[in-house]
Amino acid sequence: MSLRKFILILPVLFASLFNSQKLENLVKFVNPIIGTEKMGHTFPGATVPFGAVQLSPETDTLSYEISGKYNPDVYKYCAGYRYEDKTIVGFSHTHFSGTGHSDLGDFLIMPTIGKVKLNPGTAQNPGSGFRSRFSHQNEKAEAGYYRVKLDDYNILAELTATTRVGFHQYTFPKSDDAHIILDLMSGIYNYDDKNVWTYVRIENDHTITGYRQTNGWARTRTVYFAMEFSKPFKSYGQKNFDTKQAYSGFWRKWNQDDNFPEIAGKKIRMHFDFDTQENEKVQIKFAISPVSQANALENLQKETPDWNFENVKNQAQNDWNKELNKIVVNTISEDDKVNFYTAMYHTFINPTTYMDSNGEYKGLDQNVHQAKGFTNYTTFSLWDTYRALHPFFNIIQPKRNDDMVKSMLAHYDQFSLKILPVWSHYANENWCMSGYHSVSLIADAIIKNTFTGNPEEALNACIATSNKKNYEGIGEYVDKGYISAEKNGTSVSNTLEYAYDDWAIAQIAKKLGKTEIYNEYIKRSENWKNVFDKSIGFMRPRLSDGSFKKEFDLLSTHGQGFIEGNSWNYSFFVPHNPNGLIDAMGGKKKFGDNLDQLFAMHLPDEFFADTEDITREGIIGGYVHGNEPAHHVAYLYNFAGQPWKTQAQIRKILTMQYKAKPDGLGGNDDCGQMSAWYIFSSLGFYPVSPGSDEYQIGSPSVKNATLNLENGKSFEIEAKNQSDKNVYIEKIELNGKAIKDFTIKHQDIMNGGKLTFYMTNKPKK
Structure with a gap:
């Protein structure tokens, strides 16, 4: 056997070795x-x-x-x-x-x-x-x-x-x-x-x-x-x-x-x-x-x-x-282990297989198609799941996530409108929520080398979707750089989400060497600035004439241009350019003060009335964990030079929003997004901006974990001196080398190795 052939089959040998090992009984921890x-x-x-x-x-x-x-x-x-x-x-x-x-x-x-x-x-x-x-x-x-x-x-x-x-x-x-x-x-x-x-x-x-x-x-x-x-x-x-x-x-x-x-x-x-x-x-x-x-x-x-x-x-x-043995953890308490493996269980329910045992399925054109070389999936709640669920799959379920991207591209090919999924299930598109977040999922898979299809075809589908000018304000967004408040009830949040999605398209173009497309979309990704009111330092609905809406309440969720949130929630939604947002808000200190206020404020009763079933148990100050646009916010303290506050808030959210009992979720699980947030944060890192190859460091709650990867390698995580009180990080090491910028790369995980946290009860400022 040649050396080259031997090297090529090594991952298969490692995977076979993992499969042959006796698995731990982790089903007993699922509730x-x-x-x-x-x-x-x-x-x-x-x-x-x-x-x-x-x-x-x-x-x-x-x-x-x-x-x-x-x-x-x-x-x-x-x-x-x-x-x-x-x-x-x-x-x-x-x-x-x-x-x-x-x-x-x-x-x-x-x-x-x-x-x-x-x-x-x-x-x-x-x-x-x-x-x-x-x-x-x-x-x-x-x-x-x-x-x-x-x-x-x-x-x-x-x-x-x-x-x-x-x-x-x-x-x-x-x-x-x-x-x-x-x-x-x-x-x-x-x-x-x-x-x-x-x-x-x-x-x-x-x-x-x-x-x-x-x-x-x-x-x-x-x-x-x-x-x-x-x-x-x-x-x-x-x-x-x-x-x-x-x-x-x-x-x-x-x-x-x-x-x-x-x-x-x-x-x-x-x-x-x-x-x-x-x-x-x-x-x-x-x-x-x-x-x-x-x-x-x-x-x-x-x-x-x-x-x-x-x-x-x-x-x-x-x-x-x-499936559960793909991550083996030890935790401080058994309840933590129940929460962890129940979260894994919930992340592996959706998306769902949508084809028969012979490979046939019904497409968006209502005709019968044959899935060739991939499993066709449905139930794409993308406004929720692009944030953490699919990035989680890119680590733990890369083959399935590859098939999910191919399923979305098949959706695009079969749909007469030539648009990628927004919220699709059972050969239907219901258009629920905002953004065109398929492009985020596709970008994340391409950037992290999970996608095995044709990336240029995928990029073309993303571009076509982003230019559907007759769909929910995209035309005005492309022409003016924002969506006006008179024409769209969720004008601000749509503008912000489109800007992020455009950044994701730019990342695909950059990887493929498409400089002209990259320049166009990286410019579009800055459109968030057009709904940022410098005079108040927050996002604000803007009128067609360019002026900001006068009747405006930062805390209100009604008629202010946002979907499932208010200006406080959405003013931190620039995941692709947090440093630019920090500059716009007045620098790191001011930005950190705003985050402090978000987590400490008291919301008015009107907020709870507008959000129907959202209860006070699912909220910390003005931070609404049950609504996905906030899921990255606690990690933004890292960019403000205050990582100890990220660490404290992450452990607080883990403790308050997830419990091993029937009402143990502080919001709709949303096809696994809430659970994916829990898994990432328990392990100690999170994808603030899917489409990037970086993860922000938080504060792990596990004592140790082993990620058994599909490529046959394993990535270990150890939290030394772990306890409920030791929520702060004294130092971090990756394979024995110090990490000082509170980030790790996707390839660091996929290469295998060990991430070591040294925990303490005192914030290291």
């Missing part, structure tokens, strides 16, 4: 219940890493409107489950994790005994429908597994999953009147016209197939399914609750209510009936597909060829354990 109370909006059910299926309980199914008015309680049920509730309506197969908006909740299944009930009833009167009371004492949630006793029916429900199949196991009492309810009406973000159409076909006495079309947050979403029972059902029935379509059969010649082989409509519920013995287990395998019923059946047969629930559960947990 999916964390974030299910109050505002975390996580779900406790069963899924596998980046799986297409998220099989989880629903504790209510609320209508979007009540008497024609918006129902504010809908926001609470973004994940379908709330820890505060006392009843379960059923178990559905698709969920967002930690979002601030609702959709999905497809194909709800509920086991019952007794008289068939085809309505869910109410939480106040569970017996009026098929829902059941439950107790948290009889509930268990683990990575890849969920269990709960349904008290009203004395049924034990157990759930596990593969990538595309939800596996149910229900242990029944003895009964000649046992049922499985299939609810095709139910969904998260439910309103009267969400269901466009549903269809069910009875294939035989134990298999059914069908699909559901919805017009929700995604306006043209179709999910196909195949459902198989472990034993034949003795009978079945269905009901169409749509009064506009209700009829007894085709031209009244068929009775579709009982044992009819197919049914279609907008509002359908079905029941499948069984005789059961005491403690008999009735199992269900439920596969989904974005393409067809045939593909759903193929997914079911490939991923769950037999009826061994324990094997599927064990495989799911083995898959989780393999």
Whole structure:
């Protein structure tokens, strides 16, 4: 063997050695219940890493409107489950994790005994429908597994999953009147016209197939399914609750209510009936597909060829354990370890696999495509996740992140508008939030050498997206350098976010030697200055005539030009040029004083009213950790020459905003962004400006950690003299050499080695 060939296969050998080593049992530290109370909006059910299926309980199914008015309680049920509730309506197969908006909740299944009930009833009167009371004492949630006793029916429900199949196991009492309810009406973000159409076909006495079309947050979403029972059902029935379509059969010649082989409509519920013995287990395998019923059946047969629930559960947990072992940590307390590995768990839920086992998926053009050489993903909450989640993947999940970039470029190619994703899921774009942050994710992957596709094609897609002049003020932004307050309600935050994204495009151009493009976009990246009012030292909405808006309140979140924040929150949002921002604010001392005031101020009650479910537990002074634009702010003390304040604030945020209990997240987890912040900050560094190859040093909370990298190398972190009180850094060493500028490079990590922190209880000024 030549030396060159030997060198090329070394990473593979190292990776194989890691895979062959005995993995630590880290699944036991994952608690999916964390974030299910109050505002975390996580779900406790069963899924596998980046799986297409998220099989989880629903504790209510609320209508979007009540008497024609918006129902504010809908926001609470973004994940379908709330820890505060006392009843379960059923178990559905698709969920967002930690979002601030609702959709999905497809194909709800509920086991019952007794008289068939085809309505869910109410939480106040569970017996009026098929829902059941439950107790948290009889509930268990683990990575890849969920269990709960349904008290009203004395049924034990157990759930596990593969990538595309939800596996149910229900242990029944003895009964000649046992049922499985299939609810095709139910969904998260439910309103009267969400269901466009549903269809069910009875294939035989134990298999059914069908699909559901919805017009929700995604306006043209179709999910196909195949459902198989472990034993034949003795009978079945269905009901169409749509009064506009209700009829007894085709031209009244068929009775579709009982044992009819197919049914279609907008509002359908079905029941499948069984005789059961005491403690008999009735199992269900439920596969989904974005393409067809045939593909759903193929997914079911490939991923769950037999009826061994324990094997599927064990495989799911083995898959989780393999992913969790990519970082092995020791912490001050066990709660810290639970927080850490639950955060890792939450970061590995989204984005989700969006293709069948044969590689087919539905594209933005609503045609069927074949993923060649990559896994296609969906669920891109990019306004949130570009900040830390995808940079985290560039270290720990580089192959998956490469595929995610390729998925976004496929989105661009298939979309008639030729624009990269903003917030996309299930072959749809919902345009939620501001910025064109796909370009940040792409830039970060290119700069850090994760992306294996064609970088010039990626750059062209970024440029085309940044010049869509008819999209949310981009035209005015390009022409004038800012978006005017009269024309856009989030004019300031949009201007700031576009400026950062333009800087990210400039970094790609620079790497590719495209000097002209670099110069154009680095100039555009300075547009933040156009909404910075030097007279007050803060960001401020600007009018078309160039003057700043007179009616202006630094603390107000209403009508001031910002999205999910105020001027105090957004005036620090220049992550790509903090030194320029420091100069604009009057120098390092003034900048540091402003940061001090942000963390110490008292917000008015109006702030909390405007931000709906954001509670005071999720806020430190005026710093809102639950809203992502602030996530880099504590690290800005480094640029002001006050790194000890970064260290103190990071440890304070870690302690206050993350706890090992149901309400342990101080904000929506937002598809893993909150959790990614926790992981980075616990390890001691953070990507203030994705698209840069630098990380800012904070204050690690772990005692030590080993990052097992995909290239076969390992990066070790050790915090000597670590304790809850020793939050300050006396000195830092990388491979024995002192670090004095509080930064490390991406390649320092990927090369392997050791980062050593020497901790103390006294700030080193």
